[in-house]
Amino acid sequence: MLLLLFLLLLLLFLLLLLLPPLAVLQQQQSQGPRLSWLAGLQHHVAWGLLCWAAAWQQWRLEQRTLHVGQSQQQALRWCLKRAQGPRCPLRGSTDMSAFRNHLPLTKASQAQKEESEGQLSTSNQPHGEASVQATLLGLAALNKAYPEVQAPGGKACVTPTSPWPHRLPWPWHALSQVSPPGSKHPDALLLGALTSPGLRALEAGTAVELLDVFSGLEAHGEELAEAIAAGNPGAPLPRRAAELREALEQGPRGLALRLWPKLQVVVTLDAGGQAEAVAALGALWCQGLDFFSPAYAASGGVMGLNLWPEHPRGLYVLPPGAPLIELLPVKEGPQEEAATTILLAEAQKGKEYELVLTDHASLTRCCLGDVVQVTGAYNQCPVVRFVGRRGQTLSVRGEDIGEDMFSEALGRAVRQWPGAKLLDHGCVESSILDSSGGSAPHYEVFVALRGLRNLSEEHRDKLDHCLQEVSPCYKSLRFRGSVGPARVHLVGQGAFRALREALAACASFPFPPEMPRVLRHRNLAQLLQRRVVS
Structure with missing residues (x-):
């Protein structure tokens, strides 16, 4: 039975290797804009594989959130095993109390200063495991809430950065995208989306980036319309150019739905300082559309997973795997230096905490400044909403306005x-x-x-x-x-x-x-x- 399953997977893999050149060959010979049957087959096979991978990640999340203490102990071992530098003697111990005693908390500003001086070696890229999990589970959640979005040609990204924390390898990265292959220029991405009136989802790296896109669309709408009418890129589309001009003449409110009547959801990555952009987009250009973020990301990488696309305000599960996340209780007034962190299972509903992340490259326990409020639980893990950043505080006389x-x-x-x-x-x-x-x-x-x-x-x-x-x-x-x-x-x-x-x-x-x-x-x-x- 196992041998048969292995052979089937091997044949499926070989089929996927053959599909791209065959699909490209047929598209070169095709005279119409319709998706070739080979490209359609590639889409269905890739989506099936993605569903399997998402189901596997969902099972892993269930197991880890049911046994949070064990999962965080494994995360600590992961950090210690990969640690580099003078603090490596801790590698032989996995006791949480010893870990806290040997490594004092470091504020984000101090960590950035030490990094610039060469004392720390940190990475600004998202951690692989958490980002892969956020991407796979986010795609599965989006498909469950908006099944039509994942159809071929159903979505387009209009910014060089993606809202999905991890770039999936071929053939998944091309699922339902209408953007020009390999293009990273903002104008080319926007033109690709504008020439596709049947979009169901619009993607952007973050909400502030999407705000820039719509502002630029209004400022340079006539130039974009001329490019579409002239067939740059693709075939000339004078009717679509006229639709763009007419939509822009009616003002910003509801512009997205006038350009893409079938649009259902806007996908952006949630991060610090995005709330105002989301509010502005929802009130003007993207009025009448839902917003979804697959994850909350901070300077240390992916911090929270969004399993509820239908919720109007972002709620996130704090994952118990690597990297190690601790919670520092937030108190009124100045934060006490000697405050003790707690683990995820000890979080209390209604309380506010600052996130503490352990960087494995330098073995630093860094207070990220991101403050969360616990709203519930997913198995034994806290479900949180993000309320602000401690580093974004105004204080000219000690008043501390957050x-x-x-x-x-x-x-x-x-x-x-x-x-x-x-x-x-x-x-x-x-x-x-x-x-x-x-x-x-x-x-x-x-x-x-x-x-x-x-x-x-x-x-x-x-x-x-x-x-x-x-x-x-x-x-x-x-x-x-x-x-x-x-x-x-x-x-x-x-x-x-x-x-x-x-x-x-x-x-x-x-x-x-x-x-x-x-x-x-x-x-x-x-x-x-x-x-x-x-």
Whole structure:
């Protein structure tokens, strides 16, 4: 029986090896745009293999989440076995208490500094096992919720980066994609999607990248329409070009569904600083569409798996396998240096924790800064939602206004600006720009808006009032005059896209491209400052 199964798998593998050249040969001889039967066969066989692989990963996840303590002990052994450097003597011990005692917690900023000085050797790429699991289980979950999406030609990625954390080997990487093979140029990817009106899913690396795509589509719509009409690439499609022009003339709201009437879902990778982009896309260009993220990723790689595409807000299972994840309880006020971490099985519903990841390359227990709230459990593993990042905190007088608190205040203020829709924002403490000028320290806030071209003093004052409402400490400092009023600036179109390009050019740019909301470097703050229009 085993021999027969082995022979069948061998024949299937040989068939897959033969399919690409045969499919390419037939497509070269074909005169029509319809998918060749060989390419269709390749799609069905590849999808069948993917389902088998996803079922195997689901079984592994079930076993690991049912025995969390054992799984995390194995993850610790994995880290110790692959450790390099002066801390290798711990390799002979797998005791969790000894591990914690020998390796103190390191903050992300300190780890980045040591890495730049050559003391650490870390990788910004996602860890293989977790990223493969997130990709396979995410594809299976997406197929269950939206079965039509996985049909041939059902989806297209419009950014050079993919929302799937791991690039699957051939033949899986070409499943249902309509993008030009091997193309990484943003314009070519967008044109490939625009010439395919039957799309069911639109993919982008992250929500902020998709925001840039739609902004660019509006700014260069006529050029794109001319390229489609002229047949660049492919055959001339004058009718499709006319449809693009007509869709753009009706404005941004609901643009995606006008371009792709069968579109059902938008797939992006969730990471820090993406919430505002998702809200803006859902309210304007992608109105009426569902959003799905297969995973939550931080600078250390894949941190959470999404098994529920139908849930409107991202919920993630923290995987118990390698790399080792610990949870640091979040307390009110400054975090205690001597706080003790807990393991996944010890997490309590409703509590907030900061993620701690052990890097196997340097054997460093790093506080990532990402804060999660436990909403439930999957077997013995916590199910969480991400609430903010501790590193994105504003504090000019010790007030510590976190990312979630500031976003809430800014959202309240923008809702009081008639016709305005927030697209992006960034904050700078006044000392970074030397903008106090003898006055009290304050916040410099840069916003990108839709529907409002100028900010009045009344508009600017709204944010400061909202900050006082959400933060009693800030209100007290403002009353005493220790902190000055927040200064709000409107930046022009493309300002935050330029900021992301500058970040991507940095050698230490993490995977995935988390969007910073608090800028600590003067050159990045000045980049936005030079693009202020009001």
